Amino acid sequence: MSKLVSDEIPQANRIEHAGVDVIAESARHGHPRSLFWPWCAANVAVLAVSWGGYVTGFGINLTQALVVTVFGVIASFVLVGLASLAGQKGSAPTLVLSRASFGIRGNWLPGLVSWLLLVGWETSLCALAALSARTVSERLVDGSGDVAAALALVLVAGSGIYYGVLGFEAIMRAQRWLTIATLVLTVGFIALTLDEVHLETAFDQPAGSSTAVIGALVMLLAGFGVGWINCAADYSRYLPRDASRAGIVGWTTFGGALPVVLLAGYGALLCASDPDLIGAFSADPIGALTPMLPTWYLLPFIAVALLGLAAGVIIDIYSSGLTLVATGIPIQRPVAAALDGVMMKLGAIYVVWFAPDFLVPFQGFLITVGVPLAAWGGIFIADLLLRRERYDEAKLFDESERGYGVANPTAIVIMLVGTVIGWGLVTNGLASWLTWQGYLLEPVGLGGKDGDWAYANIGVLVALTIGFVGYLLLCSGRVRAQESRELATTRR
Numbered sequence: 001m002s003k004l005v006s007d008e009i010p011q012a013n014r015i016e017h018a019g020v021d022v023i024a025e026s027a028r029h030g031h032p033r034s035l036f037w038p039w040c041a042a043n044v045a046v047l048a049v050s051w052g053g054y055v056t057g058f059g060i061n062l063t064q065a066l067v068v069t070v071f072g073v074i075a076s077f078v079l080v081g082l083a084s085l086a087g088q089k090g091s092a093p094t095l096v097l098s099r100a101s102f103g104i105r106g107n108w109l110p111g112l113v114s115w116l117l118l119v120g121w122e123t124s125l126c127a128l129a130a131l132s133a134r135t136v137s138e139r140l141v142d143g144s145g146d147v148a149a150a151l152a153l154v155l156v157a158g159s160g161i162y163y164g165v166l167g168f169e170a171i172m173r174a175q176r177w178l179t180i181a182t183l184v185l186t187v188g189f190i191a192l193t194l195d196e197v198h199l200e201t202a203f204d205q206p207a208g209s210s211t212a213v214i215g216a217l218v219m220l221l222a223g224f225g226v227g228w229i230n231c232a233a234d235y236s237r238y239l240p241r242d243a244s245r246a247g248i249v250g251w252t253t254f255g256g257a258l259p260v261v262l263l264a265g266y267g268a269l270l271c272a273s274d275p276d277l278i279g280a281f282s283a284d285p286i287g288a289l290t291p292m293l294p295t296w297y298l299l300p301f302i303a304v305a306l307l308g309l310a311a312g313v314i315i316d317i318y319s320s321g322l323t324l325v326a327t328g329i330p331i332q333r334p335v336a337a338a339l340d341g342v343m344m345k346l347g348a349i350y351v352v353w354f355a356p357d358f359l360v361p362f363q364g365f366l367i368t369v370g371v372p373l374a375a376w377g378g379i380f381i382a383d384l385l386l387r388r389e390r391y392d393e394a395k396l397f398d399e400s401e402r403g404y405g406v407a408n409p410t411a412i413v414i415m416l417v418g419t420v421i422g423w424g425l426v427t428n429g430l431a432s433w434l435t436w437q438g439y440l441l442e443p444v445g446l447g448g449k450d451g452d453w454a455y456a457n458i459g460v461l462v463a464l465t466i467g468f469v470g471y472l473l474l475c476s477g478r479v480r481a482q483e484s485r486e487l488a489t490t491r492r
Contacts, residue, residue, distance in 0.1 A: 083381055113373050371459055
């Protein structure tokens with residue numbers, strides 16, 4: 001397979017054709033601060049408010065919840081910032097750069113896991129948008145739910161497909177306006193619900209145990225940035241070679257963490273004021289917020305919910321198209337994005353109108369798939385940090401011994417070991433056929449499936465750590481050998 005190079009400069013009103021291609025120097029442009037907009041837009045969703053309920057649900061007080069939220073969310077998105085450095089270093093999509101650590105064909109495993117997760121969450125977000133619109137519409141006009149759900153699905157899925165097909169530049173511009181619009185409407189939501197905050201009650205809760213604090217922290221670490229690592233380089237690969245590395249990490253982290261810290265922190269404040277909200281958020285994260293609002297603001301509220309979900313879908317569908325192409329399937333990037341979009345829309349229609357009870361177990365499946373993705377993420381970041389030189393872009397397409405090879409069995413085994421151990425340290429009660437997970441919580445002394453650690457998702461963090469440490473220990477020699485051959489070739 002020969003090296004593919006794209007010198008196309010993406011334009012907002014023209015379809016981007018660069019897929020697995022390496023971005024030529026002449027097409028590189030932009031500044032690290034541009035990374036703020038896509039990551040902020042994808043995370044400034046009112047759904048983040050419900051995470052305040054999940055955090056306080058560990059039995060910790062408001063002060064502990066706010067500290068945990070700040071540190072946990074920021075640390076989580078630092079991982080995305082670090083992974084974004086790969087785009088600048090290798091000029092290609094995330095799952096193409098993953099070939100350096102897994103080999104060309106060995107990369108099929110993380111490619112398949114990433115693609116399943118991205119398409120799955122696209123479908124879930126679209127279905128959630130339609131169901132939320134139905135809930136709000138029924139409160140306004142009895143019997144209007146299905147029409148509202150259909151309109152919401154057309155808006156969210158349609159915008160995802162449209163921008164996913166158009167590509168990079170259109171997405172970067174759209175996310176800027178989605179961020180601004182969503183932030184304005186979210187400020188309105190907060191202003192209208194401030195009377196639900198009772199500071200005396202909120203700060204009167206007893207402190208939780210250190211185990212509960214660590215459990216909440218781990219949940220936040222595992223719940224946000226880890227799930228975005230597989231998209232990170234897709235949005236930084238057009239940046240110039242001399243772009244600030246600190247800026248890339250900083251703006252990515254700031255954009256992703258800022259809305260989550262503010263919204264989840266506000267959610268914690270609401271739940272500390274009224275602990276009954278903790279259970280309400282678990283049952284219906286968006287519907288639980290509507291009783292707090294005056295009727296006249298329900299339409300702006302559903303607008304902010306839909307805009308936030310649409311921004312997440314746009315990020316996912318662009319990356320899922322790139323991932324599908326990166327697996328080696330002979331398909332153009334715009335076609336791949338459109339295909340993923342059609343699957344997403346059909347899946348959402350099935351969930352909303354034919355199997356509404358399927359959404360929760362489906363999300364449980366996606367959480368299960370998130371464990372191997374975390375193990376891959378650890379490997380990907382370790383490989384990135386081990387490389388003193390840039391990725392050899394030609395070797396990303398070369399299966400021979402002179403390239404990155406057919407497969408790296410060691411990386412595959414590390415990912416599988418991290419997955420098996422990670423599944424043993426998470427619990428998943430979202431479907432009866434997923435309750436087998438958590439089989440290591442009792443043997444390692446973490447209280448079993450009903451203990452303090454049961455809902456911390458510590459297995460995700462453990463899988464990521466196994467991937468990271470395992471690759472550093474077992475594959476550093478492989479990376480050094482690759483770079484030695486690259487230097488020798490350059491000198492010739």
